Amino acid sequence: MSNIEEHVFKQEGYQLHMIPTKKYKTNTIAVKLKAPLNREGITKRALLPYVLQQATSNYPSARAFRTALDSLYGAVLSVDSSKKGEDHVMTFRMEIPNDEMLSADESLLKQGLDLMNEMIFHPKVDGKELDSTIVNREKQTLTQKLKSLKDDKMSYANTRLIDEMCKEEPYRFHVHGYEEDLKDINAENLYAYYKEMLESDDMDIYVQGNLNPEDVKQLVSATIKRSNNPERSKNGTTQQAAPSEVKEIIEHQNIQQGKLHLGYRTSIRYGDEDYYALQVFNGIFGGFPSSKLFMNVREKHSLAYYAASRFESHKGLLLVFSGIDPNDYDQAKDIIEKQMEAMKAGEFSEEDVQETKKLVINQLRETMDNQHGLIELMYHQVLSGASVTPEDIIQNVERVTHEDVLQVAKKVALDTVYFLTKEEGGNE
Template identity: 55%
Template sequence: MKISKETVVEKKGYRLHILPSKKYKTISIVAKLKAPMKREGITERALLPSVLQKATQQLPNVRTLQSALENLYGTGFSSDGSKKGENHVLSFRMEVVNEVYLKNQEPILENALQIFSDVLFDPKVENGAFDESIVAREKQTLEQKIKSIKDDKMSYANMRLIDHMCKDEPYALHVHGYLEDFEQITAQSLYEYYQAMINRDLLDVYISGDVDQTEIEKLADQYFTREFSENADDHKHSELTGSIEAKEIVEEDDVNQGKLHIGYRTNIKFGDPDYYALQVFNGIYGGFPSSKLFMNVREKHSLAYYAASRFESHKGLLLVFSGVDPKDYDQAKSIILEQMKAMESGDFTDDQVEDSKEQVINQLQETMDNANGLIEVLYHQTLSGKDIPAEELIENIRNVKKEDVIKVAEKIQLDTIYFLTSQEGGE
């Protein structure tokens, strides 16, 4: 599989990634602002994407901003915040029609970049504060989002697992923020946080589509250049050292179905030599419908409503999720732990290794077939400092052998068993 070659250029205050491709009739622009996860300011940071995309100085309300985007042939714009390892990443995405496909040759891309730049660098501000009505509305929306996590018991159990597993590590911080912070956040304090963020965060800008590199560089410089004062100490990460003592936690709540979630430390991160074998391992263990967890916990013993696993590439975690009847807790837990032992002892076939490799590769190709998916894959590389061409990623997965998967299983350490159960039930 051949994908467009990424050109990375260090610029004043940002890093530009150009991905020329004739495959799409649109141009995708993605800006990523990265800072370390910190408790202080985390709720302000969670609020910012939605506040920024509501109004700029030139387009001072939701209606005028939306109308300007609509006038650019329905240009789409979205933003969100996410946790990548111990980084808090804010993403701003725009998809704009490529003007080469239009008869009248308007400067669509430049106009779109102007709006994009204004959202990031020139938001609506009055007397040193954001628009109070916008901030109040977005606080309300975020508050509802945080409260709704408690209602989605699977998400809630996962959050509680991480709370216990990564206690005292930045990774345990909640990416959507904390309800107790809302009272002290004002339109002015949020703007002060924004000013510090926009001057200190690492900024990566990705532009993908049928574009001319020289022209794109010129436009990007015009709209993304900024004064930047990075603090290098900000970008260090905690490392867990020493042996792990596995813990088991049972919590009660009003649930119809028990949530048994288990956290392991993989001791493997994106870019490590064992990373490709970890992807194959996860496919066999719990990543696909043909996996050991699905077949043994759900199909064979009918103990779980769902049973699956996924791994976190930048923190080195493997997380198992299952929904079980509280009375089946001990049996389900035993079977899940047995599947890990089976992986360590090589109790899987070469055919399973080959099937998992094919599924991992298909998933990767599907992701990279889409401009935003490709940008996410490339941003993983930026975060890890490892630049690996797409062809090499796929080749490395193809080269995984059964013994590589066993080696990965031997590295994985059980950290936390977490069970969320109904109030009258339990172990």
């Protein structure tokens, strides 16, 4: 695979990242706004991107804005919020056809940047507030989303595990906000928060496609102007050791399938020397269908409908998820813990290490082949402050040894066990 180039330009108020590639028929623009997680603003922050994409100063209705988007030969726009370590990241993405594919007079990239600039910097405003009809409609949509997340018991159990595990850490805050906050959010205070965000957030703009970096730099700097230039926030997250006694939380609801989730501390984050061995460790332990969790908890003992693990790259957590019969709690927990003990004892083969390294690398290559996936991978460098290219990651994974995985296993410590089970006296 050819090396991925990234040209980074420090502009007034933001960093511009240009990734030239001839791989795709479309060009991608992604604008990322990052701020530390905090309880006071998180629901406004979760709501805001959905309000901004509805209407702007020049396109004062959802229909007018969508018509402008459609005029860019079917450009696709998406927005979302995500939690990366102890930062909250708001993302605006636009995919537009490459100019070479069309015989348009004006650069589609220029028009796309104009529309992105319009959406982020020139929302539809009435005096000191955003459009109240749009705000109220999006509040309703977010309310429904939050209710559906509670109804999705796997998602609910994961949220509750983090609530309990990270009680004293900003990572506990819910990325999609809190339903109880919505009643106090209105068009005026949301606009005040929006202005505060523009004043202080770190902004990174990614442009990817068959483009010349210098041309893109001139085009972006002429189109997107940020009046203020906040000092970029320092990278870092609170690190906490696992407690001497594992926390065990059991919650009862009217459900049929129990959710057994375990949270471990690794103290390993993106850019750390043993991060690559952690990727391989996770693959052997619970990251793939060939893993210990899947083969032992699900296949061999038929104790779980699913059993898997994943790690959070910027917080140093390893999370185990399993869906089990409520009556099998003790046995399932015991077998999951035995798989971790086996990892710590080095009970995995050289063949396991080599096969898992191939799976990890294939997964990375798939991510790099996806336009949005590649930008997310490159953004890890901004989040971590570590200059690690995708090629570096692959080379470092290739170097991982059996001993490296064993050393990572010894660092992993169980923090919290969370079990969502049927109501006491239930018949299931």
